[in-house]
Amino acid sequence: MMFELAMHYGEGHVLLKDIASAQEISEKYLGNLIIPLKGAGFINSVQGARGGYYLARSP
Numbered sequence: 793m794m795f796e797l798a799m800h801y802g803e804g805h806v807l808l809k810d811i812a813s814a815q816e817i818s819e820k821y822l823g824n825l826i827i828p829l830k831g832a833g834f835i836n837s838v839q840g841a842r843g844g845y846y847l848a849r850s851p
Contacts, residue, residue: 798851805844
């Protein structure tokens, strides 16, 4: 997941379903990983229909 976010750094946010598809893992599993990563300050999110995730700092 972090790899995909790093690959798209500076391009805006990435949808969870796009990360899951690229890494061939389930969205449900990624959803469980998001919580501790956000809590640790590694990633940020954009809410809403066009929301997604992005790295909080430069890779």
